[in-house]
Structure formats: structure tokens, C-alpha cells
Amino acid sequence: xxxxxCLLFGGVTLSTFAVDRIVEEFGSAPTYPNxxxxxxAAVDGDRILVKNRAGDIPWIENITVDKSLQFLSxxxxxxxxxxxxxxxxxxxxxxxxxxxxxxxxxxxxxASGSAAVRGTRVRVIDSFFVNGGVQLANQNFDVxxxxxxxxxxxxxxxxxxxxxxxxxxxxxxxxxxxxxxxVGGFPLDTCAIVGNKVKGRVSYEGIFxxxxxxxxxxxxxxxxxxxxxxxxxxxNTSGVQNLIWNNTITAYTGxxxxxxxxLANTSSGAIWEIMNNAVTRTWSGENRGINKDSGNFGxxxxxxxxxxxxxxxxxxxxxxxxxxxxxxxITLNADGTFLNAPGxxxxxxPAAPFYDLDLTIGDAGAYGASYTxxxxxxxxxGAARVYMAGHPFNVRQGSTLRVRAVAFDR
Numbered sequence: 001x002x003x004x005x006c007l008l009f010g011g012v013t014l015s016t017f018a019v020d021r022i023v024e025e026f027g028s029a030p031t032y033p034n035x036x037x038x039x040x041a042a043v044d045g046d047r048i049l050v051k052n053r054a055g056d057i058p059w060i061e062n063i064t065v066d067k068s069l070q071f072l073s074x075x076x077x078x079x080x081x082x083x084x085x086x087x088x089x090x091x092x093x094x095x096x097x098x099x100x101x102x103x104x105x106x107x108x109x110x111a112s113g114s115a116a117v118r119g120t121r122v123r124v125i126d127s128f129f130v131n132g133g134v135q136l137a138n139q140n141f142d143v144x145x146x147x148x149x150x151x152x153x154x155x156x157x158x159x160x161x162x163x164x165x166x167x168x169x170x171x172x173x174x175x176x177x178x179x180x181x182x183v184g185g186f187p188l189d190t191c192a193i194v195g196n197k198v199k200g201r202v203s204y205e206g207i208f209x210x211x212x213x214x215x216x217x218x219x220x221x222x223x224x225x226x227x228x229x230x231x232x233x234x235x236n237t238s239g240v241q242n243l244i245w246n247n248t249i250t251a252y253t254g255x256x257x258x259x260x261x262x263l264a265n266t267s268s269g270a271i272w273e274i275m276n277n278a279v280t281r282t283w284s285g286e287n288r289g290i291n292k293d294s295g296n297f298g299x300x301x302x303x304x305x306x307x308x309x310x311x312x313x314x315x316x317x318x319x320x321x322x323x324x325x326x327x328x329x330i331t332l333n334a335d336g337t338f339l340n341a342p343g344x345x346x347x348x349x350p351a352a353p354f355y356d357l358d359l360t361i362g363d364a365g366a367y368g369a370s371y372t373x374x375x376x377x378x379x380x381x382g383a384a385r386v387y388m389a390g391h392p393f394n395v396r397q398g399s400t401l402r403v404r405a406v407a408f409d410r
Contacts, residue, residue, distance in 0.1 A: 017043070017045075018043070018044070018045030018046050018047070019046055019047075020046070020047045020049050021038040021041060021042055021046055021047070021048050021049065022038075022049045022051065022074060023035050023037075023038050023048060023049065023050045023051060023059070023074075024051045024074075025051070025053045025054070027051070034059060034061060035048065035050060035059050035061050035063055035071075035082070036061050036063060039063060039064075039065065039067070039069065042067055042069055043067065044067050044068040044069075044094075045068055045069075046067070046069055046070075047069070047070045047071075047072055048069055048070065048071045048072070049072050049073070049074045050071065050072070050073060050074055050080035050082075051074040051075070051080075052073075052074075052075070052078075052079075052080060052081050053081070056081045057081070058081045058082050058083035058102075058103075058104050059080075059081065059082045059083070059084075060082075060083045060084060061082070061083075061084045062084040062085045062086075062087070062106070063084060063085075063086045063087070064087045064089060064111055065086060065087065065088045065089065065096055065111075066089040066091075066111075066113075067094070068093075068094050068095045068096065069096055069097075070096075070097040070098075070099070071086075071096075071097070071098045071099070071101065072099050072100060073099075073100040077382035077383075078100065078382075079100050079101065079102035079127075079128060080100060080101060080102065081102045081104065082101060082102070082103050082104070082106070083103065083104045083105050083106055084103070084105075084106040085106045085107060085108075085109055085132075086098070086103075086106070086107070086108050086109070087109050087110070087111035088108065088109070088110060088111055088120065088122060088136070088141075089111040089112070089113040090110065090111070090113040090114060090115035090119065090120040090138065090140035090141060091113060091115050091119070091120060092115045092116045092119035092120070093119065093120075094115070094119070094120045094121070095120075095121040095122075095123075096120070096121070096122045096123070097122075097123045097125070098122075098123070098124045098125065098127060099123075099125045099126055099127070099408060100125075100126050100127060101124075101127040101128070101129075102127070102128045102130075103127070103128070103129050103130065103132055104130045104131070105130065105131045105132060106129075106131075106132045107129055107132030107133045107134060107135065107153060108122070108124055108133075108134045108135070108136065109135050109136070110135070110136050110137075110138040110140070110141065113140070114140065115140040116140075117139050117140070117159075117183045117185070117186065118139070118140070118141070118142040118159050118186065119140055119142075120140050120141050120142070121141075121142050122136060122141055122142070122143045122144070122160075123143075123144045123146070124143070124144070124145050124146070124148060125144070125146045125147055125148070125387075125408050126146070126147045126148065126379070126380060126385075126408065127147075127148045127149075128148065128149045128151075128380065129148065129149065129150045129151065129152075129153050130151050130152070131151065131152045131153065132150075132152075132153045133150050133153025133154045133155055133156075133167075133169075133172070134148075134150075134153075134155045134156070134157070135154070135155075135156045136156070136157050136158075137156040137157055137158055137178065137180060138158060139158055139159075139181070139182065139183045141157065141158065141159065141160070142159045142160050143157040143158075143159065143160035143161075144160050144161045144162075144163070145157070145160070145161070145162050145163070145165060146161070146162075146163045146164055146165070146387045146388075146408070147163070147164045147165065147376070147379055147380075147385065147387055147408075148165045148166075148167075148379070149165070149166045149379055149380070150165065150166070150167045150168060150169070151168055152168060152169075152171055152172065153167070153168075153169065153172060154167065154169040154172050154174045154175060154176050154177070154178070155167060155176070155177050155178070156174070156175070156177075156178045156180075157178075157179055158179070158180060158181040158182065158183075159179075159181050159191070159213075159214065160179075160191065161191060161192040161193070161194075161388070162177050162179070162192070162193045162194075162196060163192055163193075163194050163195055163196070163376070163387055163388050164194070164195040164196065164375075164376030164377070164379070164387055165196045165197070165379075166196070166197045166377070166379060167196060167197070167198050167199070168199045169198075169199065169200055169201055169204070169206075170199045170200065170201050170224075170226075171201065172201060173201065173204070174201070174204060175200065175204050175205045175206070175207070175208040176198045176199065176200040176201075176204070176205070176206050176207065177193060177196065177198060177206070177207045177208070178205075178207075178208045178209075179191055179193065179208070179209045179210075179211060179214075179216075180208070180209070180210045180211065181211050181213045181214065183213065184212065184213040186213075188213075188214065188215060188236060188238055188240065189214060189215065190214065190215045190216075190217055191209070191211070191214040191215065191216050191217070192217050192219075192388060193207060193209070193216070193217065193218045193219070193221065194217060194218075194219045194220055194221070194371055194376075194388070195219075195220050195221065195371060195373055195375060195376030195377070196221045196222075196376075197221070197222045197335075197336070197373070197377065198221055198222065198223045198224065198225075199223075199224045199225075199252075200223070200224065200225040200226060200227070200228075200229075201226060201227075202226030202227060202253055202254065202255045203226065203227050203255055203256075204226070204227060204228075205225065205227065205228040205229070205230070205231045206221075206223040206224065206225040206228070206229045206230060206249075207221065207223060207229070207230045207231070208228075208230075208231050208232075209231075209232045209233070209234075210232070210233035210234050211233075211234050211235075211236075212234045212235065212236060212237060212267055212270075213236065214236065215236055215240045215241075215242060216232065216235070216236075216242040216243070217242075217243045217245075218230060218232070218243065218244045218245075218247065219243060219244075219245045219246055219247070219371050220245070220246045220247065220366045220367075220368075220369070220371040220372060220373050220375075220376075221247045221248075221366060221373075222247075222248045222335070222336035222366040222373060223247060223248070223249045223250070224250055224251075224252045225249065225250075225251055225252070225258065226251065226252065226253040226254050226255065226258065226283075227254065227255065227256075227258055227259070228258070228259045228260075228262045229247075229249035229250070229251070229259065229260045229261060229279070230244060230247060230249065230260070230261045230262070231259070231261075231262040231263075231264065232244070232262075232263055232264075232266070232272065233264055233265045233266065234265065234266060234267050234270065235266050235267045235270025235271070235272055235298060236267075236270060237267050237268065237269035237270060237298075238269075239269065239271060240271070241271045241272075241273050242270065242271060242272050242273065243273050243275075244261060244272065244273065244274045244275070244277065245273070245274075245275050245276050245277070245369070246275075246276045246277065246348070246362075246364065246365060246366060246368050246369050246371065246372075247261075247277045247278075247365070247366055248277070248278045248332065248336045248365040248366040248367070249261065249277065249278070249279045249280070250279075250280050250281055250282060250332060250336075251280075251281035251282065251283040251287055252281075252282055252283060253283050254281075254283040254285045254286075254287075255285075256285070256286070257285070257286040257287070257288060258281065258283060258285065258286070258287050258288070259287075259288045259289075259291045260277075260279035260280075260281075260287075260288070260289045260290060260291075260307065260310070261274060261277065261279065261289070261290045261291065262288075262291045262293055263291070263292055263293060263296055263300055264293035264294060264295055264296065265293075265294070265295035265296065266295075266296045266297055266298050266300065267297060267298055268297035268298055269297075269298055270297070270298035270299070271298060271299045271301075272298070272299070272300045272301070273301050274290060274300065274301065274302045274303070274305060275301075275302075275303055275304050275305065275348075275349055276304050276305065276348040276349055276354065276362065276364045276365070276368060276369065277290070277305045277306070277364060277365070278305075278306045278308075278330055278338075278341065278344045278364045278365035278366075279305065279306070279307045279308070279310070279330075280307070280308045280309055280330040280331070280332065281309055281310065286311055287309065287310045287311050287312075288310055288311065288312045288313075288315065289305075289307035289310040289312065289313040289314055289326070290302055290305060290307060290313070290314045290315065291312070291315050292315045292316070292317050292318055296317075299319040299320075300318045300319050301318065301319055301320040301321075302314060302318045302320065302321045302322075302324065303320065303321065303322050303323050303324065303349070304323045304324065304347070304348055304349045304364065305324045305325075305364065306324070306325045306326075306328060306330060306341070306343050306344040306347055306364045306365075307324065307325070307326050308326070308328060308329055308330035308341075309329075309330070310326070313326035314326065323349075325343040325344075325347065328341070328342055328343030328344070329341065329342070330343075330344060336365070336366050336367070336373065337367055338363075338365065338367075341364075341365070343364075344363060344364040344365055345363050346360060346361040346362070346363060347361075347363065347364050348361065348362035348363055348364045348368050348369065349362065350362075354368075354369050355369070355370075356368055356369060356370075356372070357370060357372060384407065384408070384409040385407060385408060386405050386406070386407040387406060387407060387408065388405070388406045389403055389404065389405040389406075390403070390404040390405075
């Protein structure tokens with residue numbers, strides 16, 4: 001059965017008396033005839049194991065989750081197929097984990113309720129949304145969206161991580177990924193937006209972040225957009241670097257001026273590091289590569305980036321700008337790998353911590369360095385997976401190597 005594991009850090013606290021509640025169409029007691037009845041009977045810490053209906057016809061239900069529960073497929077290495085909206089009621093200490101959901105029309109949303117800031121922990125892992133998304137942009141929730149496919153949907157949250165997803169929001173009137181917290185007062189931690197394939201809508205951002213309350217790591221994403229690929233506001237004021245590293249960004253369409261990376265209204269005291277990105281376009285309108293918009297304070301450093309085919313490649317006024325190329329071609333394959341990008345191949349920061357996995361000088365773009373996009377794709381392999389690891393980039397003789405890794409086991 002599927003379990004969520006955390007290596008060397010954290011874990012999931014479950015009730016001592018938690019049980020598995022099996023949902024089976026036409027099943028005999030003690031199974032449950034639908035998901036709603038299993039949820040109603042459950043107590044905190046139970047697992048809801050869903051057997052698919054004959055022919056994988058979806059369980060058509062809107063579910064309100066008001067307990068700490070895990071939702072899993074009864075079949076190993078498979079999806080449980082549903083159709084409907086799962087509304088999660090916030091409560092301090094509540095933990096909800098969804099692994100392997102295939103939702104044909106519906107998504108995950110916040111229900112009415114209250115909790116401590118970030119008091120409700122939600123994990124949506126290895127799931128497939130045909131027409132829907134994960135919208136938990138609410139101060140009560142701390143959310144991880146990991147290894148999911150959203151064919152026609154978006155992800156919105158205040159606190160948490162978005163790692164290794166394939167998100168097509170090109171038909172949705174919203175940012176494909178948005179992280180917009182509005183409450184601080186807790187220890188500074190990192191919001192990881194890492195290893196995603198993202199397609200945004202015309203006049204909306206592919207990735208939009210507006211936060212003073214977390215360290216932001218936007219790394220190794222392949223972003224297709226029609227207005228702004230990555231746009232950031234704010235930035236923590238504790239002097240901890242916010243990273244926009246190794247992203248591949250292309251304007252595939254447009255309406256007015258498009259921007260690869262846009263920084264606006266950054267905070268006094270914030271530090272933004274823009275490094276090893278590959279920015280290009282196929283849209284023929286007005287384009288800007290890395291843009292310093294209005295209202296910026298703090299430090300913004302722009303280096304070892306490769307920008308091609310833009311009317312304005314890199315705007316002026318950054319705190320530091322160096323080692324960028326703006327005259328070399330960049331053309332991409334459909335998956336974001338380079339078809340022709342001589343300046344970006346081995347064109348990242350040449351320092352050893354940024355080498356590629358084959359220990360050559362790191363490439364710019366989403367497939368370069370140790371968080372290469374190939375770590376996260378393809379999705380839905382039916383295997384246990386470490387989906388994120390934090391480790392020192394410099395390993396020196398005599399020091400202890402400390403690694404924090406987070407995983408799930410199907």
C-alpha cells in the first residue's frame with residue numbers, strides 16, 4: 001500500500017487506533033459503498049483505500065474532508081478514479097494526504113473553517129487532474145503538490161512547495177502556479193518551486209510569487225508562457241538569498257509585451273539571485289528577457305544567463321549584471337531540451353557546485369545542474385520516489401554529509 005515517508009526528517013503522526021477503510025462497489029461489509037460513507041465513518045489517522053469501479057468508471061462524489069486522512073488506491077501502482085471536488089476543512093494539526101488520485105472533473109479546494117496559520121498540512125502526490133487543479137491559497141494551509149499532472153488546471157497556495165509537476169494552465173484564467181502568502185511570524189523556511197513543466201495562459205504568469213515570509217527557490221522549471229514566464233514580488237527581508245536558477249523560459253504566444261523573468265516591487269533588504277536561466281521565445285511580438293520593473297528595492301543580481309531573440313534582452317539597473325549572453329541562438333525541443341543553444345551548453349556558472357550530473361560544467365536552463373528536470377520527469381512511473389533532497393553543494397574532506405530527503409512509496 002502507499003505510504004508517505006520522510007527520510008531523516010519529519011513524518012506523519014497517525015492515531016494509534018487508525019484503520020484502513022476500503023471502498024468497494026457492491027462490496028460486502030465491512031467495506032463501504034462509496035467514498036463519502038468511508039469518510040463519514042473514519043477517525044483521524046485512517047486510510048481510505050479506494051477500489052475502482054468496473055471499467056474504471058469514476059466515483060462521482062463531492063467530498064468534504066474534515067479529519068486527518070490518507071486517500072490511496074487499493075491497487076498497488078495504480079490510480080483511484082474519481083470525479084468531483086474534494087474540499088478540505090482547515091483545523092490545527094489536521095493532515096490530509098492524497099496519493100494516486102485520478103480526477104476526471106474536479107480538484108482540491110479549501111472549505112470554510114479556521115486553523116492556526118499553516119496549521120493544516122495537505123499533501124497531493126502523484127495524482128492526475130484531467131480538468132481541475134489544487135487551489136488552497138489560504139493562510140490555514142501548508143501544502144505540497146508533488147509529481148502531479150494537471151491537464152487543464154492550476155496550483156494556488158500560500159505556503160508549501162510545488163515540485164515535479166506537469167501543469168497546463170493555458171486555458172485557465174489564472175497563474176499556472178501562484179504562491180502568495182500574507183501572514184508571517186513563523187521561522188523562515190523555503191518554498192521550493194522546483195522541477196515543474198508549466199504552460200501559462202496569455203495575459204497571466206506561468207509562475208507568480210509574492211512573499212516576504214519565505215525563502216523562495218524557483219529552480220529547474222520549464223515554463224511556456226504568453227505574458228510573463230516567472231514574475232516575483234517581495235522577497236524575505238532577512239538577508240537570505242532567493243534563487244531563480246536554471247529555468248528554461250519561452251514565450252510560445254503573446255498579446256502585448258511578454259517577459260521571460262520579471263521582478264517588481266521587491267522588498268528592501270531582499271536578495272534575488274537570477275542565474276543560469278535560458279530565456280527565449282517563439283512569439284514574434286515585443287519581448288523582454290530579464291526585466292527590472294518598477295518598485296524594486298534590495299539587491300537583484302543577474303549572471304550566467306542566456307537570453308535569445310528579445311527586443312530588450314536584459315534591462316539596466318540591476319545591482320550586479322555579468323557573464324550573460326544575449327547574441328547566441330536558443331531553440332528548444334518540445335520537452336524544453338535544447339535543439340540549438342551553443343552558448344547555454346556548458347554555459348552555466350562554471351563553479352563546481354553547479355556542475356551537471358555527469359560532472360561537466362553545468363548547462364544553463366532546466367536540464368542543467370543537480371536539480372535537472374530529468375530528476376522529476378517522467379511522472380507516474382509506479383515506483384517509490386525521493387521527490388526532493390536538500391544537501392550541501394560543496395562536500396569537503398572531513399565534514400559530515402547531512403542530507404534531508406522527502407519521499408513517497410506507492
